[in-house]
Amino acid sequence: MTQRAQPPLDSEIESELDAHREAHLAAPADSQVAAAHRAGTAVRGVTGAIRDTHGAVASKVFASARRTVGPVVTPVEFAHDHIARAAYGASAVALEGVAEAVGATAAKAAQAGRTSKFGRGTTRRASGVLAFVHGFNGDKMASSGRMPLSSPMSLRRSGERVPATADGLARAYPDATPQIVIFVHGFVGTEQMWKRHAHRDDDGRRLSYGRRLEAHGDWSALWVRYNTGLRIKSNGLELALLIEQVVDHWPVPVERVVLVGHSMGGLVASSALLQWPTSSTWGPLVSDLITLGTPYHGSPIEQGANYLAEFFSGYGATRWLGDVIQFRSEGIKDLRPGNLFLADTRGAMPDAAEWRQALAPQMVVRHLAVAGVLTKDPHARLGGIIGDGIVPRASARAGADNDLSRSTMMGSMSHNDLVNDPRVYEVIADVLGVQA
Structure with a gap:
């Protein structure tokens, strides 16, 4: 029997928000040096996974050879292991050093x-690479002893x-209006x-959508x-604090x-709403949530990855291959059931409609779920299976329509087109x- 999860209590949310506030105060400014440190740490993690995979395969090869030709293989295996260990260690240190050196140079230029000289386009590409590393290794980077905190969610x-x-927002928004729309990107993305x-x-x-809304x-x-x-x-709590x-x-x-x-950004936004404490002032100001291709009922890709990890x-x-697949981040694993606020995913499957109903006593938020469908006819049976190529149609629609929740489907629309x-x-x- 699948266990239904209950939203956290206000006291639990307040406690976690306080912890996040303290973390924000203690965290250093978002700098390119810090980003380089995190990238270097991630390189070490990925290099370690490749090293372990290589070691597992090599062990099997040498074991097979030993059965065939006898113990004469042992010195060769010893030499191989020693050389490989040294090579992987040197590669990890070198790559990490390069990442940090480039970050330090860029930071000094920014401070001056x-x-x-690389231009804004290169900066965007670098941010994109770091976002990719974050997506697959960000949880480990955030909890590492060397970099105890990853950069907090930021505007x-x-x-x-x-x-x-007050000063930062006034400078960035000299023509600020009383109505604000906040855009939350998806997995391995940036703004x-x-x-x-x-x-x-x-x-x-x-x-972008935001620039057009500001203009019109x-x-x-x-x-x-x-x-x-x-x-x-965690990202839901960060978003709640940021709002x-x-x-x-x-x-x-x-x-x-x-x-x-x-x-994933739709799950993060939903999580922020579901974890909103009644003592905060911003909750009643939220009128609408719009989600685009959000996997409320889970991502088939992550579900498949989890199955393969357990199988191998x-x-x-x-087993080594299963360990490599398991290396993926907790953020990815949360996409398996569409996890909104649980500390883990064991024994709990989401029901977005039930969780949204939990908001009713304290917050009235209309929800529009937009589902992309690759087929020209969004109602086609095949379209229901393949959805937008990443998220199935039913998962993106997030349940039955009602007074506060409705959905719309768009044919010939891929996940990234949204x-x-x-x-x-x-x-x-x-x-x-x-x-419009």
Whole structure:
């Protein structure tokens, strides 16, 4: 019998939020040096996994050879192990050193007020690589002894970090409006993903959903960047704290908040709402949640990876392969059941409709779930199976429609198309009351 999970109590949420507030105060500024340290640590982890895989395969080869030709193989095996151990160790140290050196040089240039000679495009690519590393190894990076904290979730605008302080928000939003829309990216992404295949305005800026809403409506758009390798529950708490800071320090009184999340970002936004403590002021300001291709009923890809990990781990000859697959982050594993706020996934499967109903006594939030479907006819049977290529149609729709929850399906729409497509923008603009 599958166990149903219950939302955490307010006292539990307050305790965890306090811990996150303290962590934010203790954490260093988001710098390129810190990013380089985290990248180096991740390189060590990946190199270690490759080393262990190599070792497991080599052991099997030498064992087979020993059965065939006898103990004469032993000196060769000893020499191989010694050389491989030294090579992998040197590679990990060298790669980590290069990452740190590049990060330190970039940081010094930034502190001196100089523009990187590599240009903004290279900075975006570097951020994308780091986001990829975060997605698969971010939980280990955050808990490592050397880097006890990964960078906290932060606001971004034009690629730059925006402090969630009165001065920082006032500088970034000189024309701040009482209505704010917050965009939460998906797995291994950054805020730059919202500009995918975007047209440019007269000033050369790529037009994302947020930029269009700012240009045509009385809205201010905010984008977050976060470590997608962390548990969804942890990122949900981070988002709750960040929204609290924004509302408290926004240049003008906030009247309305709308959250837009793509894929994992929709789970993070949902988790923030479900973990909202009644003592916070921002909860009643949230009117709408819009999710795009969010796997509320779990991701088949992660479900398949978990099955393979358990299958290979059950046999001595393939246990090493199971260990390699298990190396993936807890953030990825949370995608298996669409975990919103649990500390782990054992014995619990989500029911998004039930969990949203738990909000009713304290918060009234309308939810629009947008499901992409690769087939031209979004209602086709095949479309229901393949969905947007990543998330099945039923998983993205998140349950039956009701007064507070509705869904819409879009044919000929892939998972990544959802982050910047005219049809999706029209739906978002309609919810926000903006002329598309």
